[in-house]
Structures are given as C-alpha cells and as structure tokens.
Ligand code: ADP
C-alpha cells in the first residue's frame with residue numbers, strides 16, 4: 001500500500017466542496033452517475049475497433065446498492081475503469097486547469113451573493129460539474145470513499161481510499177469485472193441517501209437523461225431508476241424542461257434554463273440530430289487560448305469525441321451539447337474525422353441552424369438577444385473576423401453601445417439614424433464603455449448629435465479591416481485625424497458664432513517644445529470642452545490597434561501622433577496670448593507638455609516621463625497658489 005498527499009489545490013477544493021456547498025448535497029449522486037456514464041461511453045467507443053473489448057459485455061449499466069447496517073452506498077459501472085496511473089492522475093490531482101478558475105469563480109459568486117441576499121446557492125453548485133471537480137462532491141456525504149477499479153482489458157485492479165482530508169491510499173486489489181465501484185461510507189447526517197425512494201428521486205431529477213440504465217439492486221431485486229435511453233433519441237413531446245436542463249448541466253453548461261435550446265432532427269443530404277444549448281453564463285474557459293469547442297460528437301449513439309473542430313467553429317465554443325449522426329462510419333479514426341466531408345457538411349448545417357436561431361431571437365426577442373450578446377457577443381465577433389462565409393450574417397446581428405443610445409444598438413439601426421449628409425459609420429475604440437464616454441474625441445460629435453459607436457473589444461480591431469462597409473457605409477474612427485464634422489450643424493446651445501481665434505503662434509511654440517513626441521500639432525475640428533486631444537494619422541494605425549500591438553510585442557514602438565488643440569478653449573487662448581507677448585517661455589513649455597500628457601492619461605496611458613510630468617505638475621501648482 002502506498003500513501004499520497006493531495007495536491008495543494010485539491011485540498012482547497014475539497015474544503016470548499018465539503019464546507020460551502022453542503023446545502024445541495026444530493027448532487028453527489030448526479031456527479032458519480034455522470035462519471036460512470038462517461039466511463040461506459042469510453043469503453044463503448046474503444047470496443048468498436050477493439051474486438052477484445054467488444055466481447056466484454058453487452059449490458060452496460062450503472063448499479064447502485066445500499067447497505068443500511070454498514071451505512072454504505074455503492075455506485076458501480078461496467079465502463080472503462082482506471083489503471084494505477086489514471087487513478088492517481090484523476091482522483092489525487094486536479095489535472096485540468098479548471099482548479100484555479102473554479103476557486104476564482106467561486107470567490108466572485110460569493111461577492112455577488114454578499115451583495116444580493118436573496119439568491120440561493122444553486123449557482124455555486126452549478127460550478128462543481130463545470131469545473132471537473134465532480135468526483136470530490138462524494139465527500140459532502142461520505143467521511144470515507146473507496147474506489148475499486150479495474151481497467152477494461154487488464155487483470156490488475158486497484159483500491160483507492162481517502163477520508164478527503166489530507167491524502168489517499170492506493171493498493172493492489174481484486175475485482176472480478178472491469179469497471180469501477182465506488183463505496184461511500186455515509187456521514188451520520190446523510191443516511192437519507194441509503195433509502196431507495198430518495199435515491200430514485202435524485203436520479204430521476206438529475207440523471208434521467210443518461211443513456212444507460214441506472215439500476216437499484218436490493219438483493220436479487222433490480223429496479224431501473226431512469227429512462228435509460230439517450231435524451232436526444234426520445235420524442236420531443238416526452239422531454240421536460242428539467243430533462244433538458246440536467247442534460248445540459250452534464251454537458252458543462254451549468255444549471256438553469258439555457259438561453260437557447262436547439263433540439264432538431266435533420267434528414268437530407270446528411271442526417272443528424274442536434275441537441276445544443278447556449279448556456280446562461282460564460283463557461284469558465286471561454287477565454288482559454290486553446291479556444292476549444294466542446295460539442296460532443298456521437299455516431300449512432302456511440303460517443304466519439306468532444307475535440308472536433310470540424311463540427312463547430314471556435315467562435316461558437318460556448319455552445320454545449322451533442323450532435324449524433326448515422327452517416328459516418330463508426331470505425332473512422334478520430335484523426336480522420338478532421339478531414340471527413342460528411343462531418344464538414346454536418347458542421348456547416350449546425351452553424352447555419354444556430355445562426356438562424358440567433359437571427360430569429362434578434363428580430364423577435366431583442367431583450368433576450370441583448371442578454372445573450374452581452375455574454376457571448378465578444379466571441380461571436382471572432383467569427384466576423386475569421387469566418388468569411390458567415391461574416392454578413394454575424395454583422396447583421398452584432399450589437400454595440402453608442403454615444404446616443406442607452407442600451408445596445410445594431411449597425412442597421414445606426415445607419416437608419418445617420419444624419420443628413422453623413423456617409424460614414426463613426427466609431428470610437430476604447431478599453432471600456434466608461435473610458436469611451438469620457439473621451440474628448442466625442443465632444444464635437446455629441447454637440448452635433450452625431451452618433452458614435454463604441455468598440456470596446458480588442459477583437460473589433462481585427463474584423464474591422466475585413467469589413468470595408470456596411471449597407472454601403474464605410475467605418476471611420478474618430479480617433480484618427482481626417483474626420484471632418486464641420487459640415488454638420490452644432491446644436492444651438494453648443495453653437496458659438498464667433499470665429500475661432502488664430503493660435504498659430506502657440507502651435508509653433510508647442511511644436512518646438514514637444515519636438516518628436518508628436519507627429520504634428522494642429523487645430524481640432526471636433527473638440528468643444530477639452531483643450532487638446534491626440535489623434536492618429538489618417539493613414540496610420542488607430543490608437544487601440546497600437547495598444548493591441550504593444551500588448552503582443554513589448555518592443556513595439558508607438559507611432560508619434562498628432563496633437564489637436566481647441567482654439568476656443570480658454571487655456572489655449574491664454575497661452576496663445578503669452579506666446580504673442582513673448583513672456584514666460586517656461587510656462588508655455590510646461591503647459592504644452594501637460595496638455596500632451598493629459599491627453600495620454602485620458603486614453604488610459606501613462607505620461608511619457610513620469611518624473612518630468614510630476615515636476616511640471618508641481619511647478620504649475622506652486623504657480624497657481626502664488627496667484
Ligand atoms: P470530470 O468528470 O469532469 O472529468 P470528475 O471529478 O467528476 O471530473 O472526475 C475526474 C476523473 O476521474 C474523470 O475525468 C475520470 O477520468 C475519472 N473517473 C471518475 N469516475 C470514474 C469512473 N466511474 N470510471 C472511470 N473513471 C472515472
């Protein structure tokens with residue numbers, strides 16, 4: 001026998017599972033039965049190509065027994081089982097990267113809960129399955145867990161046991177059949193789960209959709225607790241919302257009613273069934289660099305893989321569920337699947353189906369759609385960049401914040417609101433909505449009631465260059481120079497009749513002061529309230545794009561930009577007077593830099609030289625106090 005300590009994070013997870021999530025204890029059964037079903041799925045898949053394995057059994061099932069006297073509950077399956085390494089890797093460590101995210105997500109759930117007292121902890125519980133820590137839920141009800149397992153096709157069995165505190169023991173053992181048997185030594189307050197009625201109820205609630213029979217064995221009496229057929233093969237009219245929900249929870253979609261459920265049977269050039277959902281909340285790994293889609297592929301009800309890029313593109317990686325088809329040979333290897341024409345066709349059809357459902361929602365239930373967009377829009381935008389075939393469809397259902405609208409708005413709606421004579425879609429790139437709203441670049445547009453869209457996702461900089469125009473209108477960044485809004489009338493209260501004074505002398509002096517820090521200095525046509533702002537050259541890179549480049553390449557040099565000054569601003573006029581009278585060069589110099597660096601700060605950038613900035617600030621404050 002050998003003893004092992006849990007990994008540090010495992011201990012932490014256990015602690016949380018046992019102490020924070022106890023109010024919904026019954027889900028341990030769901031998790032263990034779901035693991036058993038996964039294990040049978042795996043064996044079924046392997047037995048297609050491996051004759052030795054296919055002879056092993058023809059009656060796949062999960063079996064539950066309860067011993068009230070010994071206070072033990074066992075859950076057995078005749079699935080794939082585990083060898084020694086797999087036992088250690090699967091039950092002693094949390095191999096997947098989800099651990100840290102789980103802890104973080106749980107933390108943020110708690111914060112949210114502290115703010116809204118009325119929420120229950122269903123959301124906490126939904127996290128367990130999603131993060132792949134399901135097995136540990138056994139310790140909510142048991143003070144000792146034994147896992148006896150034998151890998152199919154081998155003779156060796158192992159017994160893993162743990163009290164869920166510091167570590168686990170593992171030893172060689174005997175087991176007649178392949179598969180896994182989990183024995184829970186129930187805690188005193190969890191003996192209700194030894195009652196068949198209670199168990200039956202939990203299985204019906206959470207695991208009715210499982211594709212294999214879950215049997216309760218009492219002596220020689222066997223009772224099937226679930227329907228025992230794959231959910232998607234049943235007639236829709238027989239499936240309840242709860243069935244769908246627990247099925248999707250099993251697919252890692254979290255609990256609760258999904259935003260979209262798609263259950264269809266297609267017969268045509270390709271035949272397949274899809275049972276897909278768009279979950280309520282973002283999966284924890286939505287922004288994982290691997291961008292792996294998670295839809296599961298079944299061939300004739302045999303689970304094949306959930307790693308199949310041809311089935312669903314990365315920009316729909318938040319979709320969960322299954323696609324089952326009889327049109328692909330079950331013997332095809334997973335590698336060959338990547339180049340399978342039938343699968344490509346199914347994949348395209350699935351994407352079409354999802355997009356048409358989204359369009360329907362966009363048109364008919366705009367509020368629901370906006371809720372969906374705020375969760376997943378940023379990922380859908382990736383499709384506008386990398387999926388030329390679906391770009392138009394995605395553009396038509398894309399949503400943005402804007403300077404004139406409270407909620408989200410679409411591109412078509414924007415175009416329909418465009419001003420007389422406006423032939424471009426104006427947009428402002430920024431990190432957040434708040435910083436967009438504060439941008440001095442907006443001033444002139446707001447004064448004229450010209451709507452500006454806010455592009456706040458980094459991915460916006462990628463799809464934009466690929467979309468020369470929408471409904472015949474091209475896109476124009478208002479942080480690039482060259483936008484002329486003088487042709488639009490300012491609203492009455494923003495209008496000033498007097499001509500802008502000539503500030504050429506000041507501009508010349510500022511050019512000398514700022515030197516190569518800026519590409520040029522010129523009069524602004526858009527500012528009304530701020531003294532200055534930075535714009536990119538007409539042909540140059542947009543500000544946000546430069547920032548993105550910098551994030552990817554630390555050596556990337558910012559291109560010097562153009563500083564635009566507002567000749568109607570009191571500061572600019574005052575300084576111009578100083579320059580004209582030739583007094584106080586130092587003040588003009590300081591002010592030139594302050595205006596420049598303030599513009600940087602407003603964009604969320606640090607001043608060029610923090611020390612010099614601070615000295616100038618001190619000089620100006622000292623002066624201010626002396627007045
Ligand atoms: P997940 O199911 O999301 O992978 P779990 O914590 O539920 O996470 O299970 C961890 C791992 O333990 C599984 O991925 C699987 O490899 C292994 N495992 C758990 N139960 C069984 C079982 N009954 N048969 C075979 N392997 C199992």
Ligand code: MG
Pocket residue numbers: 031034035132134135
């Ligand atoms: Mg599991």
